[in-house]
Amino acid sequence: MNEISPKRGPETRQHLLEFAAQSVLAKGFAATSIDELIAAVGITKSGFFYHFKNKNELARALLQRYIDDEEALLDDLFRRGDELHEDPLHGFLVGLKMFAEMMQDLPNGHPGCLVASYCYQENLFDRDVRELNTEAVLQWRQRFRERFDLIAERYPPKIPVDFDALADMVSVLVDGGIIISKVLRDKEVLPKQIMLLRDYVRVIFLGT
């Protein structure tokens, strides 16, 4: 009657993380109970504490997984954009378009951003989790900042722009777009915002 096997460890952990992520995005971290997680995955409370020494460790693992996934996604996206264009501007514009299409093709819209979720519950977490969150946003800033610097070498901006602010605008539009999409239950909002950003970037570097 017991189906455990040493091989299934990482698999169980993954299930826990998946289910926890869903629950956290739906009702927040505090309201996500260990009991419901273990019920969903089919293990006992002891099993849970075998995988995570406490709830904060779960929070940490959740966030780390989310950040890694998003980073891989963006890497892939803009690498593919650049493969289609020598030019850093047009490669970026293609990447943004693919990003918008990807967001549009999500069947139920974007499930939510853990960084944003944690941000509105920051007092629940240890310092290290909060710092992880901060670093994630700074990485996005750096990624896009570098891209805009590269673009500006070839295309001097037609409008004076603070590139750090413009780089942050990507994170801002994604996080804000997810929220407005969710609240309106309209999955088109997020991709439309990304396309607006794309138009803005184009007009900054190419003019009207």
Place this chain on the structure above:
Amino acid sequence: MNEISPKRGPETRQHLLEFAAQSVLAKGFAATSIDELIAAVGITKSGFFYHFKNKNELARALLQRYIDDEEALLDDLFRRGDELHEDPLHGFLVGLKMFAEMMQDLPNGHPGCLVASYCYQENLFDRDVRELNTEAVLQWRQRFRERFDLIAERYPPKIPVDFDALADMVSVLVDGGIIISKVLRDKEVLPKQIMLLRDYVRVIFLGT
């Protein structure tokens, strides 16, 4: 030893709401305990349930208060902008600038948006609270949509733009900007995003 007086009712309620808003924005609604609220305000649990028949009623009152405050703020802001300019475009640009300045002058940055907070904990709330949230966002859309229609009568856009999406962009940038500001603990992010939006609006209707 008892200092209660019938006059202090609304005052106590306001204190509860204020403290609850702070706490909800810091750790989420579920983790905001009634016990801490009554401890902060100095009443008993029964006293709390005299003011709010349950926790969901508190959520509702909090959100309603937040929405009303924000609406009044925007009304005032753009009315003042329009007083300085006959022109709907330049009045709006002035309003946006004042908005950015106002956000910059907040000593500790924006405390957070309840709509966004609730959005990431929606399963905790009744249908009516969620609908209140949706309506709030739709009101912002309508407000700015109307403004852009008005502007477009005099200034045909130099770039093709979906005005509903552009109207949503205000909410998106504010909510996203608050999040990135909070996560980076940099209160400049939000005002800078508003100024970026301002530049965008200008370039759309006036060109580079």
Place this chain on the structure above:
DNA sequence: GCAGTAGTGTACCATAGGTATAGTTAATCG
């Protein structure tokens, strides 16, 4: 002196997070 407002006091219950400890099963490695 009575109604209404703004509470207090007490009792109660289910659930949650967390700790501790001992035992079990199945694969793996030497």
Place this chain on the structure above:
DNA sequence: CGATTAACTATACCTATGGTACACTACTGC
């Protein structure tokens, strides 16, 4: 083959918290 390790189960227990219910009270204005 035997020992070790990974991945759990079982049981028990503790404290805090959210939330509900209901009876009672003190002050205030009319």
